[in-house]
Amino acid sequence: MKGTNIGEFEELILLTIAALGEQAYSVSICDEIESVSGRKMKLGVIHPVLNRLENKGFISSRLGEATKERGGRRKRFYQVTHTGKVTLKKVKSQRDLLWGKIDDLVFDGI
């Protein structure tokens, strides 16, 4: 949304990260978005966005434990920072404000 410095996709990802909690890493974020939106999500799309979000300061990352599956390579887990949470809340409140102004009749029967 305007005035919040994040685009729609970025908002989507932020929400997904918040939703996934402890398990938010690039592949799981990818899967979650796929399941929620039905869009085929590619890692090559998500990864740069995650990088950008981290540079902007909306998310933070940490390397997890080494596991056997990925040949011992650690996963990078993401979390939404305070700034990110504030921004998300701001977006949500902007949306809710607009939704609240819409008459019930408009969306009757959809």
Added chain:
Amino acid sequence: MKKFKNHNPPKWADKLLEWYCSPSILEDLQGDLYEHYFRNLSKGKSYANLIYWLDVLKFFRIYTVQKPKILTQMNTINLLLNYFKTSARSIQRNKLFSTINIIGLAISMSVGLLMLTFIIELYSYDNFHRNSEKIFRVTSFHQRLEENPDRFASTSAFVCKEIQNSFTEVDLAVTMRRGFSGDANYGEKNIRIRGLWSTKDFFKVLSFELVQGDINTALKEPYSLVLTEKTAAKLIDGTEYLGKTIRLNDKEDYTITGIVKDPPKNSHIQFESLASFSTYENAVENREKFMSWTNIWLYYSYVVLKENVEREQFQASLDRLSKIQNAKLENRSVNLKAQSITGIVPTDEISNNIGPNFDKEPLFVISLLALLVIFSAAFNYTNLSIARSLRRSKEVGIRKVIGATKSQVFTQFICESLIISLIAVVVSFGLFLFIKPEFINLDEEIQNIVSLNLSVIHLIYFFCFAIAVGIISGIFPAFLLSKIKIISVLQNINSIKLFSGLSLRKTLIIAQFTLSMGFIISTLIINKQYQYAINYDLGFSTENILNIEVQKNDHEILSSYFAQIPEVKSISKSAIIPTTGYVWGDYGKFKDPLDSTMLYYNYIDENYLSNHNFELIAGTNFISKPNQETEEFAIVNETFLERFQINNPYDAINETLLIDRTTHLKIIGVVKDFHHNNLDHKISPFLFRYSPKRFRIINLKIESQDILATMTKLSDAWEKVDNIHPFKAEFFDTQIQDSYLSFSIMIKIIGFLAFLAISIATFGLLGMAVYVTESRLKEISIRKVLGATEQNLVLLLSKGFIVLLIISALIAIPLTYLLFDQVVLAGTPYRAPIGALEILSGVIIIFTIGIGTIGLQTFSAVRVNPADSLKDE
């Protein structure tokens, strides 16, 4: 899922990713890609591989790619600065060892610099000619029957003409002849000038700059003369030279048609003047002899090949010409070979050089010796460094713990040896400036060949040389040190490190001392040979004989003036001076018309034999015949009799011999064998001839208390007859010594190298001794405490070194002996035997120096108070 576990993503895609990706992102990114890969495997391996490849390629973006290497190199520069600081500190802390290393390297490198400058200058000869790669000279090989062919820098006038007229490969050609000389007269001034006859294209083929005159016509007309600037200035005042007439030898008038810049030092063609070849050719009387295919002694041919012609084509034409001409000869052949002008100096074995030159062989030998000395010093450094590597092991260990790689440690120690080497080269440069004039003054000949001036190019070569030496000396210690294991350092395991260096160090010390011993023994042997040669009994007397060159004057008049001087006891005359290596010879026969042999001879007068105490064993001496028209008589030597199988000398008297194909001489006497050539040659058949027209030297036997005054009287007498030319007189003994000049130079050079080798070896030994005594200090103190006497300790410490010295002696003695006996002196028919004195002296000198060095160190070490050294444990 089990079978999927064995499949891995494509290796090359992984390698690409690992290469470009920044390390901080690589791990998790690669992990993510792996996860997707394993998922994709369910759709087929090729699909999974494809997707993986695509992903790897797609991820090549700004944020994943690591920072370019330059920024990581910044790290290396800092590291190098650190190495520099560490090396500087290490040098300061170990002043003794550093000084030993630097001085040793500096001494040997100064010799290296000298050789380098010399070689650079030799190989830069003749590179100032335009198109030097297209300029060739024609050399000739003369072969008689089955003998080895002799090579000559000259060729025949016939070949020169053929090349000029009919060789299509040749763009320009010039023909030259040696021997232009005479007394030049202009106005009041008279000087002797020498030079070459040359055809007109001289300045087009060779790049000698004509400052006045036309390069197309200067040497075209007969009686044209081109002078060098120096010669012109000597003869004519002012700067107007062209068109002036010079009178030569009071007979001919030459016109000056050009002035040329003096030929540079690095030109193998040297001259004071050039005369037009047409002058010489027009005056030739025997045209057939002039154009003979085999008259290859005097003419020189230089060509410039056409643009697209290669040497092989030119050579092929020469070969064709040789084939046709040689077919007309019996028993002899002349073959031609094109030689590039830049390949003339330094030279292989070749005769009749047009100017000064330097043989490749001695150059090679001296370079080898210099290299040996340098290696000796470099190995000193290696030795000492390896020995002290123990002290540096803690430092290396810590560096490795912090994260230094093997190659970084290696680089560090190479840097250290490079820094020492660079410091050494600066010191050696100073030494070089000091020994350069000594070297140049060794022999006048050397001054004619090189000037050894320095330029930027030389400095660059010196720098590279220093780097090379640094690397050679440092590579082994650096290698050993980089292999130090951290564990062994931290656990203080000392023994392991020493082993790998021990036998190497011992070998190096043995090598250095063997070399030093070899050098000293060589010097002594050569010196003995030199003294032997100078003092050899030649079969006649040369004492107090003064040889005076007659030059152009009448020897009768000169003799009468000399006879008036009281100190002159007797006078005789000859054509040449024997035993100095200058010989005249021609083919001659005795009774058998088919048996011809080379006979050497000298023209002498009736007083010669008695003046020099020759022994006449049969027959009579020459009788004085000042106005003799034809030659009649000869006196032969014993070897002549042997050669022609005459058993009794009296049988030879009144027999006739034939020499020079036309001259018949009656033998009137036989003289005892004597050395008419220098001692490198066996005595050959020889005869004395009598022909007053040929006398060129007056031999005076002088008996005088004041030689200087006598010489003044003689030169005054000379001036009464000839006041233009300088008085040239030399004592026979001096002339003989001079002919062995090459010996005395060899002695000086090898002696100097011996001195260097010994110094370096001594330094090395000193370093090792210091090191050993230092590291065994505690052991010595404990032994002292337990009751060992100082003698015991000295013996204990020195034992190892003395064994090394003995081994060196055992190797050096037979090697040097064999070298001289079989190789160097093998061709000399008259030589001093290699005596035990020389060998023992050499060994004793080295032993004394070696033991002295060790002794010094061990003595000071054993005086240490045990309480002091065992105090801090």
